Amino acid sequence: QVQLVQSGTEVKKPGASVTVSCKASGYTFSNYGIIWVRQAPGQGLEWMGWIYGYNGDTKSAQKFQGRVTMTTDTSTSTAYMELRSLTSDDTAVYYCARGGHGYSMVWGQGTLVTVSS
Amino acid sequence: EIVMTQSPATLSVSPGERATLSCRASQSVDINVAWYQQKTGQAPRLLIYGASTRATGISARFRGSGSGTDFTLTISGLQSDDFAVYYCQQYNDWPPLTFGQGTRLEIK
Numbered sequence: 001q002v003q004l005v006q007s008g009t010e011v012k013k014p015g016a017s018v019t020v021s022c023k024a025s026g027y028t029f030s031n032y033g034i035i036w037v038r039q040a041p042g043q044g045l046e047w048m049g050w051i052y053g054y055n056g057d058t059k060s061a062q063k064f065q066g067r068v069t070m071t072t073d074t075s076t077s078t079a080y081m082e083l084r085s086l087t088s089d090d091t092a093v094y095y096c097a098r099g100g101h102g103y104s105m106v107w108g109q110g111t112l113v114t115v116s117s
Numbered sequence: 118e119i120v121m122t123q124s125p126a127t128l129s130v131s132p133g134e135r136a137t138l139s140c141r142a143s144q145s146v147d148i149n150v151a152w153y154q155q156k157t158g159q160a161p162r163l164l165i166y167g168a169s170t171r172a173t174g175i176s177a178r179f180r181g182s183g184s185g186t187d188f189t190l191t192i193s194g195l196q197s198d199d200f201a202v203y204y205c206q207q208y209n210d211w212p213p214l215t216f217g218q219g220t221r222l223e224i225k
Contacts, residue, residue, distance in 0.1 A: 035214065044204065044216060044217070044218045044219045045153075045155075045161065045204055045206075045216040045219075046216070047212075047213050047214040047215065047216065049212075050212070050214075059211070059212040060212065061212060061213045062212075062213070095160055095161075097160075097161075101166075101208065102149060102151075102208020102209075102211060102214060103151035103163060103166040103206065103208055104151075104161075104163060105163045105172055105173070107160035107161060107162075108160065109160060110160055
């Protein structure tokens, strides 16, 4: 079945970087994009960016530009999202989701990233 | 950036009754709106796309409607499993994709 499996919980110190992975299975990875969405504790959904599996083309939210890097490894059908210069405001659950036409039917299970000194 | 505004923030409805959730876009998004359900500790689940098309496996009790700037999600015959947070999202003009702030549907 189609699924996305994300990497595990991370605890980071302020100023550090974190990389979250998202491994796809059950579909042709290069035919779709992957979007990244985060959710701070008790808050709503915030779109971070999108990467196309076929050619690595990316779009990102303005607030994260310069601080986020999205990549893919088509050989393993895995997408990666690196977020740098972490602050406590980056504490959130990070989700990947399959991006087709702008909406997402398939979501990863989420990765909790905690930023704390 | 297109702003999606959901109302009300919290909706209290009794099981078996109907819930009506609203979402307004700051400019026209045609019918390019999706609705998601999210339960505590879980990833969002796609319910509706194209404003009114139910995703695979979604009950006919969930009905989406609207176009342009005003959209509605109607859930009929509320069941205990339906009480959750619901988000609308526009994908007509991006980046960025934008979500509403959510409506919490609670048991009355």
